[in-house]
Amino acid sequence: MNIETHIKTKDGYKEKIGKHWYYFVETKCENCGITVFKSKKGLVTNKYKPFCGMICKCEYEQKIRDPKGFAILEHKDTSNFSYLLGLIATDGHIDYPRENSSSTNSACIIELNGHDKDLLIRLTDIFGGCIYDTFTDRKDKTSMCKWYLNNRNFITYLRDIGFIHNKTHTLDLTEWFNGITEMNKWHFIRGVWDGDGTITIDKNRKCRVSFISASETFADMIYNFLVSRGLRACKCIRKNIKYNSSYYIISLSRKKSRISFIDKLYEDTQNSIYLIRKYNKALDVKMQRG
Numbered sequence: 686m687n688i689e690t691h692i693k694t695k696d697g698y699k700e701k702i703g704k705h706w707y708y709f710v711e712t713k714c715e716n717c718g719i720t721v722f723k724s725k726k727g728l729v730t731n732k733y734k735p736f737c738g739m740i741c742k743c744e745y746e747q748k749i750r751d752p753k754g755f756a757i758l759e760h761k762d763t764s765n766f767s768y769l770l771g772l773i774a775t776d777g778h779i780d781y782p783r784e785n786s787s788s789t790n791s792a793c794i795i796e797l798n799g800h801d802k803d804l805l806i807r808l809t810d811i812f813g814g815c816i817y818d819t820f821t822d823r824k825d826k827t828s829m830c831k832w833y834l835n836n837r838n839f840i841t842y843l844r845d846i847g848f849i850h851n852k853t854h855t856l857d858l859t860e861w862f863n864g865i866t867e868m869n870k871w872h873f874i875r876g877v878w879d880g881d882g883t884i885t886i887d888k889n890r891k892c893r894v895s896f897i898s899a900s901e902t903f904a905d906m907i908y909n910f911l912v913s914r915g916l917r918a919c920k921c922i923r924k925n926i927k928y929n930s931s932y933y934i935i936s937l938s939r940k941k942s943r944i945s946f947i948d949k950l951y952e953d954t955q956n957s958i959y960l961i962r963k964y965n966k967a968l969d970v971k972m973q974r975g
C-alpha cells in the first residue's frame with residue numbers, strides 16, 4: 686500500500702486525514718517570525734493568528750495585554766529593578782516549565798500581606814504585571830495580595846543570575862550582586878529588607894534590626910556586605926526542629942550601626958520604592974535611646 690497523503694501545493698501542502706483533505710499554508714509565526722504551516726481555513730477567515738507554539742502564543746498575548754511587563758528588562762540596571770530583585774529574593778518566587786511540573790507559564794510572583802498592597806500597586810505602575818487578592822487562612826481571614834508577572838525573558842534572566850524555583854535553602858546571587866553598582870546594592874538590600882527584615886522595639890525600648898534567610902550563601906552575602914561597609918553585625922544559625930531545617934539571622938549589633946544602616950537604606954526616599962510601614966518603624970528606631 687502506498688497512498689500519498691501528504692502533497693506539496695503552491696503555497697504549502699495538503700494532507701489527507703481520514704477521508705478528507707486539509708490544506709496548510711506556509712506563513713510566519715506572529716511572535717518570533719519562524720516559518721510555520723497553518724490551516725488555510727483559519728488563515729483565510731483570519732480567525733487565528735499563526736504561532737509556532739503555545740509559548741509564542743502566550744508571549745504575543747502577554748505583549749498586547751501587558752506591554753510594561755513585557756518590557757521589564759529595559760529597567761535592568763536601575764535602582765528600582767535592584768529593589769524588585771531584593772523583594773523577589775525574599776517574598777517572591779518564580780515558576781517555569783520544568784521536570785515533574787505541569788507549569789507551562791514562566792512567571793514571577795511576589796506575595797505580601799494585604800496591608801502592603803500599596804507597594805504592589807507601585808510595582809505594577811513601574812514594571813507592569815497584575816495584582817490578585819488572596820486569602821491564605823480562611824479562618825482568620827488574613828488577606829494577602831500577589832503581584833504576578835508573566836514574562837519568559839524575565840524569568841530566563843532571573844534564572845541566569847541564580848534564581849531557581851524552590852530557592853529557600855539554596856539561593857545564591859553572590860556573583861550577580863558583586864557585579865552591580867554600590868548604589869544598586871543598597872537598593873537591592875532594601876528590597877531584601879522589606880521582604881525578610883524585622884525591626885522591633887521591645888518594652889525596655891531595646892531595638893532589634895535583623896534579617897532572616899534560610900539560605901546560608903545568601904545570608905553570608907548580606908552579612909559580608911554589611912560588615913565590609915563598616916557596620917557591626919552578627920550572624921547566627923537557628924534550628925527549626927519541626928521542619929528539620931536551619932535558618933540564619935543577621936542582626937545589626939550597635940545603635941550606631943543600626944542608624945547608619947537605616948540612613949543608607951532610606952537615603953533617597955523621594956525616588957525609591959519602599960514599604961512605608963517599615964520605613965516608619967525605622968524612623969522610630971532612630972528616635973530610641975537603646
Ligand SMILES: [Zn+2]
Pocket residue numbers: 714715716717718719736737738741
Ligand atoms: Zn514563534
